[in-house]
Amino acid sequence: MPAETKTTCPYCGVGCGVIATVADDGVVSVKGDPDHPANFGRLCSKGSALAETIDLDGRLLYPEIAGQRTGWNTALDLVADRFSRAIAEHGPDSVAFYVSGQLLTEDYYVANKLMKGFIGSANIDTNSRLCMSSSVAGHRRAFGADTVPGVYEDLELADLVILTGSNLAWCHPVIYQRLAAAKAARPGMKVVVIDPRRTMTSDIADLHLAIRPDSDVALFMGLFAHLIASGAVDQNYVAEHTSGFNEAFATAATLSASDILEQTGLPAMQLREFYRLFTATEKVVTCYSQGVNQSSTGTDKVNSIINCHLATGRIGRPGMGPFSLTGQPNAMGGREVGGLANMLAAHMAIENADDRDRVQRFWQSPAIARKPGLKAVDLFKAVADGRIKALWIMATNPVVSMPDADAVEAAIKACPFVVVSDVLSDTDTTRHADVLLPSLGWGEKNGTVTNSERRISRQRDFLDAPGDARADWWQLAEVGRRMGFNGFGYASPADIFAEHAALSAFENDGSRDFDIGAFAGVDEPSYRLMSPFQWPATPEPATVSSGGKRFFADGRFYHPDGRARFVALEPAVADRTNSDYPFTLNTGRIRDQWHTMTRTGKSARLSSHIAEPFAELHPRDAIEIGVGNATLVEIESPHGKAIVRALITERQARGSVFVPMHWNDQFAAKARIDAVVAPVTDPLSGQPASKNVAVSARAF
Ligand code: SF4
Numbered sequence: 001m002p003a004e005t006k007t008t009c010p011y012c013g014v015g016c017g018v019i020a021t022v023a024d025d026g027v028v029s030v031k032g033d034p035d036h037p038a039n040f041g042r043l044c045s046k047g048s049a050l051a052e053t054i055d056l057d058g059r060l061l062y063p064e065i066a067g068q069r070t071g072w073n074t075a076l077d078l079v080a081d082r083f084s085r086a087i088a089e090h091g092p093d094s095v096a097f098y099v100s101g102q103l104l105t106e107d108y109y110v111a112n113k114l115m116k117g118f119i120g121s122a123n124i125d126t127n128s129r130l131c132m133s134s135s136v137a138g139h140r141r142a143f144g145a146d147t148v149p150g151v152y153e154d155l156e157l158a159d160l161v162i163l164t165g166s167n168l169a170w171c172h173p174v175i176y177q178r179l180a181a182a183k184a185a186r187p188g189m190k191v192v193v194i195d196p197r198r199t200m201t202s203d204i205a206d207l208h209l210a211i212r213p214d215s216d217v218a219l220f221m222g223l224f225a226h227l228i229a230s231g232a233v234d235q236n237y238v239a240e241h242t243s244g245f246n247e248a249f250a251t252a253a254t255l256s257a258s259d260i261l262e263q264t265g266l267p268a269m270q271l272r273e274f275y276r277l278f279t280a281t282e283k284v285v286t287c288y289s290q291g292v293n294q295s296s297t298g299t300d301k302v303n304s305i306i307n308c309h310l311a312t313g314r315i316g317r318p319g320m321g322p323f324s325l326t327g328q329p330n331a332m333g334g335r336e337v338g339g340l341a342n343m344l345a346a347h348m349a350i351e352n353a354d355d356r357d358r359v360q361r362f363w364q365s366p367a368i369a370r371k372p373g374l375k376a377v378d379l380f381k382a383v384a385d386g387r388i389k390a391l392w393i394m395a396t397n398p399v400v401s402m403p404d405a406d407a408v409e410a411a412i413k414a415c416p417f418v419v420v421s422d423v424l425s426d427t428d429t430t431r432h433a434d435v436l437l438p439s440l441g442w443g444e445k446n447g448t449v450t451n452s453e454r455r456i457s458r459q460r461d462f463l464d465a466p467g468d469a470r471a472d473w474w475q476l477a478e479v480g481r482r483m484g485f486n487g488f489g490y491a492s493p494a495d496i497f498a499e500h501a502a503l504s505a506f507e508n509d510g511s512r513d514f515d516i517g518a519f520a521g522v523d524e525p526s527y528r529l530m531s532p533f534q535w536p537a538t539p540e541p542a543t544v545s546s547g548g549k550r551f552f553a554d555g556r557f558y559h560p561d562g563r564a565r566f567v568a569l570e571p572a573v574a575d576r577t578n579s580d581y582p583f584t585l586n587t588g589r590i591r592d593q594w595h596t597m598t599r600t601g602k603s604a605r606l607s608s609h610i611a612e613p614f615a616e617l618h619p620r621d622a623i624e625i626g627v628g629n630a631t632l633v634e635i636e637s638p639h640g641k642a643i644v645r646a647l648i649t650e651r652q653a654r655g656s657v658f659v660p661m662h663w664n665d666q667f668a669a670k671a672r673i674d675a676v677v678a679p680v681t682d683p684l685s686g687q688p689a690s691k692n693v694a695v696s697a698r699a700f
Contacts, residue, residue, distance in 0.1 A: 006035075008449055017032065017039055039174045046606065049600070053603055059469075063468065071468075072478075082390050084484075097115050098127075098393045100394055101127055101326075103126075103339075110488070111476050127401060143513075145347055145557075160284045161190070192207045207277070221251070233312065237310075290588065295687070316553040342375065375681070393421070400672050419434065444466070456533055493527070581637060590610050590660045615697065616648075617633070633645070638678070640675030643700050
């Protein structure tokens with residue numbers, strides 16, 4: 001009988017359960033796990049093709065120093081020595097980790113503990129900064145903690161689902177399937193899509209609002225004022241559970257209807273219909289993703305949405321609430337262990353002296369980071385200007401995915417000491433490593449991930465480790481040990497998870513949202529069998545319901561006074577174009593590729609969906625710049641250029657161009673679009689503005 005293993009898809013934040021089967025001849029097949037409450041057996045194209053991406057072609061199998069194979073002891077000793085020397089000579093802030101939402105929670109936990117508790121710096125940031133850090137900042141401002149209130153089931157229970165800055169059909173396909181099925185079963189349900197571009201998701205929409213880039217704050221401030229004007233505010237809720245309403249109203253009231261129409265570019269009829277739908281519908285869920293987060297005003301966008309839900313008391317109840325959809329499989333797990341440079345473990349705050357003291361006492365560590373570290377864009381600037389002397393990159397490919405990618409590549413090249421832990425030997429980033437450490441891949445590693453609805457699921461191994469590949473947590477713990485630190489003697493991921501759970505409950509009287517203390521004593525056999533569960537929660541039986549715990553049902557939030565905060569906002573000017581760079585570039589995902597294609601690029605089936613990088617252009621723009629369909633077009637900004645094929649379509653708004661983020665030089669020469677993206681960030685979250693970049697477009 002072939003062996004079946006229940007595990008979790010390693011791609012998007014939906015976090016689908018997967019059953020992997022290894023046949024007697026070693027051939028692996030996958031299918032959706034019918035018992036997993038995220039997907040109930042469904043998988044999208046990427047998840048279905050997982051078995052096609054796990055061959056050993058191109059795998060990094062042995063540690064390397066300067067391109068030469070070596071043993072683990074030699075490589076780890078060198079890493080520990082170079083990090084220790086940099087710290088001794090230049091201080092703890094002279095070293096940095098750049099990690100990834102692809103890491104398992106256990107890997108993330110050890111990385112964060114080593115950097116913040118033992119090295120004593122907060123210079124650990126993650127590619128999740130590029131994904132959802134504006135949501136983190138927005139949640140913390142509004143709720144006093146980084147809490148996602150809702151559950152996936154809310155999208156099925158709602159009478160109105162608003163998808164803003166989210167191409168759900170391609171980026172979270174299984175959630176889209178659940179939503180489409182609910183709408184088909186209940187045709188009275190309405191869907192509004194807010195996106196400058198008409199996408200596959202818009203095809204399900206009753207109303208598509210093609211707003212101007214970055215005009216979301218104006219749109220939702222206008223909605224907030226409209227709710228007040230039309231008497232739709234839940235006055236009791238606002239009085240009992242919130243503060244800051246009058247200040248938020250005062251700024252919203254300064255925006256006239258004509259201001260909103262001008263800033264959003266919407267026809268008045270569409271705007272009125274959107275406001276009418278929201279006002280008249282009790283059960284509203286507003287989902288948002290990278291179109292909201294990846295903006296210089298991303299945090300304000302998040303709070304403009306939350307303001308409307310707080311004003312109507314539509315939060316924490318079935319079928320209601322703001323809902324951040326995370327891009328990566330474990331962005332949420334990373335947040336839980338403090339994997340961002342501005343957070344501590346277990347959702348504690350680095351700015352809070354009590355939290356710092358608590359974490360340090362729990363870890364019994366010699367140090368604790370006292371101030372936020374460098375966020376991704378600033379971190380690579382610090383690499384570029386020589387402040388960072390030793391850098392460890394894990395499970396991510398910043399030479400392709402960071403904004404201003406050419407400058408990031410030059411910075412990494414010039415850094416005195418670079419370690420890269422990866423599954424592949426040759427990526428745009430591994431090429432610049434002094435030390436390469438071979439990591440375990442999906443199907444080989446063991447641990448947990450948290451999806452967008454706070455559900456923690458196991459990723460389990462069903463394949464032997466190839467070559468000398470080892471887990472990322474083990475690599476970190478070994479370096480910690482070799483740097484002379486106690487506290488890294490983990491025998492397994494179960495040990496780490498148990499410690500992480502214990503920290504979440506340590507001196508937690510209910511004033512902190514993240515608490516999985518019920519798992520503090522988890523042992524190896526129980527960890528092995530652990531079913532998916534949603535925090536805060538006690539262990540659930542193997543069969544779990546589709547619903548789950550919602551936060552804020554009782555109207556209590558995590559600010560010291562227990563109240564949520566309205567945020568007074570100001571709409572920002574969104575147009576960055578000028579006569580030299582007259583187009584607005586918007587980058588994003590396509591249905592069948594993941595990140596920089598290092599895994600999905602292996603599947604011919606996935607590549608057959610869209611085989612080449614492209615630039616979506618409106619037909620009239622294409623005529624003006626003399627570009628025909630499928631001819632080459634050069635996209636340029638002051639930071640760099642990329643050359644891709646023109647895809648002329650009326651789905652694209654005039655003056656805008658969309659280019660997918662995935663391609664790197666291995667798959668198509670000069671198609672790294674992040675080389676073009678300016679390193680502009682949200683001042684609060686540090687998230688790059690990858691959806692609104694001024695560029696030129698011309699025939700190549
Ligand atoms: Fe994997 Fe996301 Fe597809 Fe689910 S929806 S199978 S988690 S890529």
